[in-house]
Amino acid sequence: MSSNNRIGILGAGRAGTAIARAAARAGVDVQIASTRSPSQMRYHLLQYAPHAEAVYAPQIGTGVELVVLAVPQEDLDDVDPEWFNTRILVDATNRWEEEPLPEWFTAGLRSGLSSSEVIAQQFPNAQVVKALNHISHWAMDAPRSDDARAAAVSSDSPEAAQEVAELVRVLGFQPVVADSLSAGQHTEPGTTYFNVAATSEQLSQQLI
Numbered sequence: 784m785s786s787n788n789r790i791g792i793l794g795a796g797r798a799g800t801a802i803a804r805a806a807a808r809a810g811v812d813v814q815i816a817s818t819r820s821p822s823q824m825r826y827h828l829l830q831y832a833p834h835a836e837a838v839y840a841p842q843i844g845t846g847v848e849l850v851v852l853a854v855p856q857e858d859l860d861d862v863d864p865e866w867f868n869t870r871i872l873v874d875a876t877n878r879w880e881e882e883p884l885p886e887w888f889t890a891g892l893r894s895g896l897s898s899s900e901v902i903a904q905q906f907p908n909a910q911v912v913k914a915l916n917h918i919s920h921w922a923m924d925a926p927r928s929d930d931a932r933a934a935a936v937s938s939d940s941p942e943a944a945q946e947v948a949e950l951v952r953v954l955g956f957q958p959v960v961a962d963s964l965s966a967g968q969h970t971e972p973g974t975t976y977f978n979v980a981a982t983s984e985q986l987s988q989q990l991i
């Protein structure tokens with residue numbers, strides 16, 4: 784969790800705005816960016832993330848320690864790694880079989896890396912943590928108090944994972960931490976608990 788209780792979100796679509804709404808409910812400040820200027824986004828945000836502050840995409844890492852990446856993987860060629868001079872990048876993206884990918888992404892996957900490991904290579908300035916990708920925007924907006932609300936947090940950095948686990952908790956989920964970034968591939972589309980409610984125990988077993 785950012786020390787100044789403020790996070791950035793790159794991508795203001797279904798995932799990005801749902802995370803922004805959940806953060807606002809929890810009292811976390813959000814700056815959000817998309818391909819559009821703050822002015823072009825104003826009516827969209829009024830409806831979908833009224834408490835978020837719109838910024839230009841290159842400014843998404845300014846003044847925050849943690850940025851959530853909520854941009855489709857096919858669009859990542861247009862995301863400049865220099866924007867992620869922030870400490871932690873939360874990879875909330877998913878690998879969809881039918882989605883075309885930038886060449887570097889396909890090459891990374893072919894070499895045997897998970898999609899988050901490829902993203903970590905592309906954004907070397909940040910510690911990458913895979914999280915929030917398997918929670919649908921519907922579930923993000925539907926807080927529940929039972930245990931079937933676990934969310935995976937996978938990273939090669941234990942410190943970064945703990946900070947993201949705190950964010951996940953604040954957003955209303957029970958974090959289940961896996962000690963490798965590659966473990967996040969067990970929460971991608973086609974896996975058992977993708978967009979499916981899971982208990983901490985169920986998710987822990989899935990992440991092994």
Ligand SMILES: NC(=O)c1ccc[n+]([C@@H]2O[C@H](COP(=O)([O-])OP(=O)(O)OC[C@H]3O[C@@H](n4cnc5c(N)ncnc54)[C@H](OP(=O)(O)O)[C@@H]3O)[C@@H](O)[C@H]2O)c1
Binds near residue numbers: 794799818861921
């Ligand atoms: N939908 C869900 O429930 C959900 C939940 C968790 C994770 N995810 C994952 O999150 C990713 C995004 O999904 P989504 O459903 O939110 O997609 P979406 O509704 O299509 O929104 C995509 C957002 O990314 C922005 N974007 C595209 N290229 C960009 C760039 N170069 N720089 C900055 N912003 C850019 C778009 O900007 P504009 O608005 O300007 O077009 C749009 O705001 C996917 O990998 C998805 O699998 C989705």
